Amino acid sequence: MVIEVHVIGGGLAGSEAAWQLATAGVPVVLHEMRPVRKTEAHQTDALAELVCSNSFRSDDWAGNAVGLLHEEMRRAGSLILAAADRHKLPAGGALAVDREGFANEVTQSLEASPLITIIREEIEGLPPAAWDSVIVATGPLTSPSLARAVQSLTGETELAFFDAIAPIVHRDSIDMSVCWLQSRYDKEGPGGGTADYINCPLDKAQYDAFIDALITGDKTVFKDWESSTPYFEGCLPIEVMAERGRETLAHGPMKPVGLTNPHRPERPYAVVQLRQDNALGTLWNMVGFQTKLKHAEQVRIFRTIPGLEQAEFARLGGLHRNTFLNSPVLLDGTLRLKADPRLRFAGQITGVEGYVESAGIGLLAGRFAAAERLGSAITPPPLTTALGAMLNHITGGHLSSGGDGASRSFQPMNVNFGLFPPLAAPPPRVKSERGSKTLARKHALATRALADLERWLAGTASIAAE
Ligand SMILES: Cc1cc2nc3c(=O)[nH]c(=O)nc-3n(C[C@H](O)[C@H](O)[C@H](O)COP(=O)(O)OP(=O)(O)OC[C@H]3O[C@@H](n4cnc5c(N)ncnc54)[C@H](O)[C@@H]3O)c2cc1C
Numbered sequence: 001m002v003i004e005v006h007v008i009g010g011g012l013a014g015s016e017a018a019w020q021l022a023t024a025g026v027p028v029v030l031h032e033m034r035p036v037r038k039t040e041a042h043q044t045d046a047l048a049e050l051v052c053s054n055s056f057r058s059d060d061w062a063g064n065a066v067g068l069l070h071e072e073m074r075r076a077g078s079l080i081l082a083a084a085d086r087h088k089l090p091a092g093g094a095l096a097v098d099r100e101g102f103a104n105e106v107t108q109s110l111e112a113s114p115l116i117t118i119i120r121e122e123i124e125g126l127p128p129a130a131w132d133s134v135i136v137a138t139g140p141l142t143s144p145s146l147a148r149a150v151q152s153l154t155g156e157t158e159l160a161f162f163d164a165i166a167p168i169v170h171r172d173s174i175d176m177s178v179c180w181l182q183s184r185y186d187k188e189g190p191g192g193g194t195a196d197y198i199n200c201p202l203d204k205a206q207y208d209a210f211i212d213a214l215i216t217g218d219k220t221v222f223k224d225w226e227s228s229t230p231y232f233e234g235c236l237p238i239e240v241m242a243e244r245g246r247e248t249l250a251h252g253p254m255k256p257v258g259l260t261n262p263h264r265p266e267r268p269y270a271v272v273q274l275r276q277d278n279a280l281g282t283l284w285n286m287v288g289f290q291t292k293l294k295h296a297e298q299v300r301i302f303r304t305i306p307g308l309e310q311a312e313f314a315r316l317g318g319l320h321r322n323t324f325l326n327s328p329v330l331l332d333g334t335l336r337l338k339a340d341p342r343l344r345f346a347g348q349i350t351g352v353e354g355y356v357e358s359a360g361i362g363l364l365a366g367r368f369a370a371a372e373r374l375g376s377a378i379t380p381p382p383l384t385t386a387l388g389a390m391l392n393h394i395t396g397g398h399l400s401s402g403g404d405g406a407s408r409s410f411q412p413m414n415v416n417f418g419l420f421p422p423l424a425a426p427p428p429r430v431k432s433e434r435g436s437k438t439l440a441r442k443h444a445l446a447t448r449a450l451a452d453l454e455r456w457l458a459g460t461a462s463i464a465a466e
Contacts, residue, residue, distance in 0.1 A: 004029050005133045005369045008123045008146070010047040012080060012355050013347025013362030014137035015106050019079035020366025022115040026373050030110065033122035039141040040223075040321075045120075046103035047110055048080065048359075054102075056084055056356050059095040061446055063439055065415045068446045069356050069386040070095060072453050073363060076387075079109055080359040125149040127343070133373060135365050137346040139358070140322040147323055153339050154330055163322040164237075164290040165411045167298060168283050168315040169274060169308065170418050174198060177263065179307035184258035197275055198284055200307040201261050201268035207250060210270075210304060214242040217297040220318075237291045237319060253288025272305050279397050283314050283418040291317035314416040315353075326410050327351045327394040334368045334378050335361070335395065344369055351394045353412035360387055360415070361394070367460065379460055382452040384445075389419040420445050 005021050007014045010032030018028045035045035042049050058064035061071035073081045087101035110116050124145040127134045138146060151159045181195040188194050202210060219239065241248045250256075254270040261268055274284040291298060295316045303309055327350045330337060335350065337343045346365035347358040364380075364387060371378045381388035389397075397419065398410055413419075427444035 002026055002373060003132070004117075005135065005373055006031065006127060006131045007135045007137060007366075008127070009136065009138035009142075009347070010034075010110070010118065011137060011139045011347060012048050012359040013139070013365070014135065015048040015110060016078060016080050016359045016362035017135045017137055017346050017366035017369070018110055018116055019113075020077070020363055021370045021373075022113045023077060024367070024370035024374065026115070026370045028116045030116060030118045031121055031123050032118065033143060034120070036120050037122045037143060039139075039143075041141055044103065046100075046107050047118075048083075048106040049103050050097070050099045050355060054089070054096050054099045055091065056095040056097065057354070058093055060093050061450070062443045063446075064442070065386055065417050065419075066354070066356055068449055069360055069390075069415050071450065072386050073356070073360055075450075075453060076363055076367075076457060078359065078363055079106060080356075080362075083109070122146075126153070126340075132342050133344070133369055134342060135344045135346050135362075135369055136349065137362055137365070138323075138349060140320075140324070140348045142323040142349060150325075153337065153343075154325060158326040158330055160324055160326075160409075161321070163318065163320055163324065163412050164409075165315065165318040166285050166287065166289040166291075167302060167313050167317045168277055168285045168413075168418070170312040170314055171198075171282050171284055173310050173312040174200075174274070174284070175307045175309065180262050182259055187258075197273045197287070198307075199259055199261070200272040200274070200305050201256075201264070202254070202270045202272070202306060203266075204269045206304070206306065207254075207270045208246075210301070211242050211246050211249065213301045213304065214239045214293070217301055218294045219292045219297075220294055222292075237293075237317075238289055239291060239293060272308075277398065278393065278419065280419075280421060282422065286317075289317060290319060292319050293317065314418040315413055322348070322412060324349050324351045324412055328396055328398045328410055331395050333380055333391075333395050334372075335365050335391075348412065351410055351412050352390055353414045357390060357415050360390060363387070364391055371460070379456065381456045383421055385449045385453045385456065386415050386420075387453070388456075389421075390415050393419050417442055417445055420449070423448070 004027040007018045007030045010030050018030045021028045041051040058067045059070055060067040083102050083105040084097045087098045089096045089098055122143055126149045179198050179200045183194050183196045186194040250270045256268045256271045259271055273287045275287050277283040277285045298316045303311055332338055335344045344365050346362040350361050352361050368378050383392050423444055427440045
């Protein structure tokens, strides 16, 4: 007899994890606290409730990384994607759903499974010792008692309750004829490099215009229950810093000291620095640029920075209530907590961002837990797939400490093509609407991903039968 796996949290990730386990023939007990205890954002007692938008974003597998993730999840037998497809609404190239129909379908499918038992209860502390395999998928609004218990295992600073996100830029969209690589004072980091930062120079007029744009730019307001969001002095939004004084940024994250522009003789008035964000070197974050500016405003204002005129953003900035682990340090390659390997984490709490990404990590956690329970080898998906690239980012691909020794905090991330290993050779130009270089590259990455996914699925398909 196969012993059950416990899943805590019946949101996007927990529902998908439970489905994958049951599909593999493993019994599941799914513990969901709603309606016994509510969160600040959920409105119903349905499993997989969408707390805000009803969109799963682009459904274009060949041109958008989240569309590719949809396709991979469909092929991997995802319940979340099947329910989304069945309750799809007209939304152009996006996959938008009837939220009630979607959540009811997920709930009914899980309730109908003979291998799944659903218990409506809050798990208030660490799971009982008798539960030897547990998936924790309690999301960004994990109940405080469980969050505190997890914190007791991970350490005070390794579980965050708010994200403070700085924008991330694709390296190949930065104009290096304007910017240059250099660490402040050429200080050598632990990795031996003295040129760990990309520097973008601003003169006085550009700086003044930038400060004006920050102060007048359109900002997102906090929801009522988020209004206690602490502005940690170490990660104040840049517009708040600008409001405190026009020169605050020039003496803070944008200070020009210890840097020499090789392209021009005059000293810059201010400098924006970017630091490598992933091991592949394809993504760079804007240091100290956490912000509550609206996304469109961020793109407009940050593209006024010299060298970033054509910047493509892998992620834009934000500040939200969000419970998430420092996963690159805490989790192993199959999402288990190193400090207590019977606990596996899934969903937004692992540091992915978004409905689909959360469900995607739930899919992997469910498959890994099933393989473990059935005594099969666990094979993570190839790094070239959207599922594998995301998993790699949260369990190791993100650089968790700076090459210059600076502390670097891991912040949640949507899936994007910057997380994928580059192509071995540039793709041939394709005629058609996908004829541009960027689209041809995305198309080639997506085609490679689906081919590799198929090989991975073929190798793991026999888990249940073994
Ligand atoms: C306010 C808000 C708005 C968001 N809007 C969007 C959006 O528009 N689009 C988007 O893509 N992403 C959005 N996100 C981000 C994220 O994609 C969603 O939060 C997503 O639901 C995360 O999936 P999950 O499975 O990790 O967590 P959830 O879907 O939140 O599921 C976690 C579940 O665990 C339960 N739970 C918590 N603690 C316990 C406990 N101790 N015991 C038992 N059960 C417990 C909760 O009740 C919940 O059902 C938003 C997040 C927030 C907070």
